[in-house]
Amino acid sequence: MNPLVIEMLIPDGYKTLFNVFTDLCSGREPSNTSFLELGSGGRSFVIFLRALGYQSEGVEGQKDLAVGPHIFHGDISELERIFWDRKFDFMGANGVFCYEAQWEFFYRVVDSELAPERYFYDNNFKEVMNKTFDIRIEQMLKAASSRLKLGGSLIVTEPWSIDFCVEVAKKAGFGISVYEQQLAVLQKTIGR
Numbered sequence: 001m002n003p004l005v006i007e008m009l010i011p012d013g014y015k016t017l018f019n020v021f022t023d024l025c026s027g028r029e030p031s032n033t034s035f036l037e038l039g040s041g042g043r044s045f046v047i048f049l050r051a052l053g054y055q056s057e058g059v060e061g062q063k064d065l066a067v068g069p070h071i072f073h074g075d076i077s078e079l080e081r082i083f084w085d086r087k088f089d090f091m092g093a094n095g096v097f098c099y100e101a102q103w104e105f106f107y108r109v110v111d112s113e114l115a116p117e118r119y120f121y122d123n124n125f126k127e128v129m130n131k132t133f134d135i136r137i138e139q140m141l142k143a144a145s146s147r148l149k150l151g152g153s154l155i156v157t158e159p160w161s162i163d164f165c166v167e168v169a170k171k172a173g174f175g176i177s178v179y180e181q182q183l184a185v186l187q188k189t190i191g192r
């Protein structure tokens with residue numbers, strides 16, 4: 001496909017993730033390149049990469065979004081249970097490893113009794129929730145590392161800051177090969 005056409009068809013919000021992904025896998029055969037999107041939302045990016053020939057799949061925790069082929073329903077922290085011994089060359093996550101996205105996931109999926117606005121007016125509650133999210137995000141990143149091939153990369157893009165995610169990723173054992181304001185490439189450099 002013409003690169004200009006491809007550029008025009010990149011789903012909204014995924015431009016950086018797409019450009020970094022294609023740079024990282026330049027020279028590789030798309031049909032031999034596996035990619036898992038963590039928190040694939042409306043699955044537009046998974047479908048887009050498949051149209052370009054990549055072995056792209058997604059995992060999504062909201063049941064109503066986790067529909068259609070190549071999309072798995074489940075929690076990112078449970079990737080080992082979902083994929084068993086399968087491993088991926090690359091992973092990507094757009095707007096997932098941040099407090100705001102985790103809060104949204106929490107009140108939608110984990111505890112639907114919670115009022116969405118509480119996080120924004122009750123500072124004590126927000127502090128407690130953020131501590132929970134620190135732990136959850138570390139679990140999610142460890143699970144991601146367990147399903148990446150050695151040398152594989154997880155590309156993370158965030159609409160605001162990436163700093164918090166990078167700190168947690170170091171604790172989860174990732175090497176950091178790119179670190180910009182809204183982008184990090186986390187590399188699996190140790191383990192099996």
Ligand SMILES: C[S@@+](CC[C@H](N)C(=O)[O-])C[C@H]1O[C@@H](n2cnc3c(N)ncnc32)[C@H](O)[C@@H]1O
Pocket residue numbers: 013038039040041042059060061062065074075076077093094095096101102105140
């Ligand atoms: C802000 S949305 C971004 C959706 C999509 N990546 C995009 O850019 O359009 C975050 C997505 O990640 C999913 N998500 C967040 N935490 C998750 C978790 N622990 N397990 C599975 N999905 C999760 C949410 O359900 C939501 O669809």
